[in-house]
Amino acid sequence: MESKEEKSFFLTRVLPACLIVFQVVLIYYVQTRVTFMLEDFDYAKNMKTGGELSSLRDVFQSQAWIFRNAGGSVLAGTCYQILLLIGEGFSNFINVLMMLLVAVLICYATGARHQRLFFVSLSLALMLCLNTDWLASCFWQFGVTNYFYPSVFLLIYLRFFLRTMDEYDWKPKTYRIAYVCAAGFLAGWWNGGVGIVCMGIFLGSLLMHRFILQKKLPFYLLLAGLCALAGFVLYIIAPGNFKDSSVMRGIYLNVGIFPAVVLSLVMIAILLRAGGFLKPSQILMLLSLGGAVAFCFLLLLLPGVAANGLLLATVILSLCLFLSLIYRMNRHFPGHWKYAYVLQGVALLYSLLILAGQSVGVY
């Protein structure tokens, strides 16, 4: 009996914790290998005067210029330039911390109450595995700040909506409503693509309350949705968005959302086939994912216009759905856990291959 408990402790605590530490160290090592490049050098100047970036005054002057000439990503730009100002060592540290934070938030968004360490470890590996443009969105400073950082706010916002769906009698406290509204606002303003996904989550929630749950949308969800909309409007109305030099007129991420989306849908089909059913929060994620994929295609049809970050946000949404389904499956069928561990092994192997390839200069 004791040995069984020890084995369980090893599998649920020790092994996942070791995997997390290993991945964090590996990611930090790769971060140190990927130095500042491309736009990092352009933004390391005062955009207005063209001089070297040396103080916060330069940052604010640059952002005013970006707002007028390059688009609404003022918030992302400010954070980006502050990190460039501070230097590579510190920004590497912050980037790794953000990756870990996103993995933890994905774990919370899945609603997992057990095996949380395992889910953090798995989401950390899948974030690299299922993101076909991992280098630009997870390691390149411009990409990390513009596309990856807003995922933190997106996940806080998403978790709130999901919890409202699943917990019928849940009454959120005021401080929680306040920080979710702030997260929605920041997500919408930080990146247009993430803003679109926030709108999708809000609309999906509205539809579910109206047609499926047949009850009124709680005021706090409406408030959070409106805050995200306000942030998104602030992003869109920037005069710079309507000029040729706009950051919206360039595609930085490719269309490789399929692995993540396909795996999520395979899991849905398997769960239903195996006798499970979808929770309201999973249906909301599915609706939002469908909307995000549709938008990805829509933007492909408009040449030269891309809401950067939409693809990464779609992958993050897919990961939440996928892991939520894995958790539910494993709760229903405990024997299925071993396959989740095998999956973790494959994901880790793939992460190792691409990260090792990056560190020796293959990619």
Add this chain to the structure above:
Amino acid sequence: MWESRFRDKRPKFLTQLPTEYFAKVLAPLYLLFFVTVYCLKMWQFGNDTGSFQLVEGLWGATIFEIVTMAICLINKCRSVTNYFRFLIFYLAFVPHLSLAYMEKLLDFSYIFAMREDFVNHKWSGLIALWTADWSHYLQILIPVLILVIGARQMNSSNDREHRIPVRYFVLLAIVAVLLVLMIFFSGIINLAQYAVAVILVYIVSDAWDQVRDLPSFEPVALISWAEILMFVAIFCKGVMEIFER
């Protein structure tokens, strides 16, 4: 309580399969997709040799048809829908070989790197062009395989019939041998990768057919919708692959 309330209020189309809609709209669309993909395959086979050639395209489509039908027959294919399901997996997960390259595969001196051209790296560019990305397996095909085999074992007891079939282990051993061979004989890398992908897709397709026999509690219509959604996504992935290559 919340979940049962929710389950009672599901829209009708999720609990009743609109057969008429399927017969009149979805089935023709489904077939149209396949016709489109065959055309794309033909275009691709022709395009591999430099420009579009109808004869090459027809040969390519014929070989494609023979290979897929043969695998389905080995798999004791029970219906046309089984074949369609297999085709969707095949198109999405198997890297495509050109007819020109398949002709070269018949030349064993080329395959086993005995040709002078190969030693002088004349063919290395061609090989690089047709080598499927390793990441393709690790990123999606193997995870799908793990998930589907896991699902197949979901309700299994220790009965002999519910164990993972021996043929899966044999096929996976062949995959392992092919992977080792790929390391030592770089000349066979394309053929070996093609074979690995076909074997894995065969297992996925076979296991999925058995997952369909699991006892489920949700209405069949809802499950069918979920499967359709899944196959549409896999199909879109396959079509995107063809466009990208």
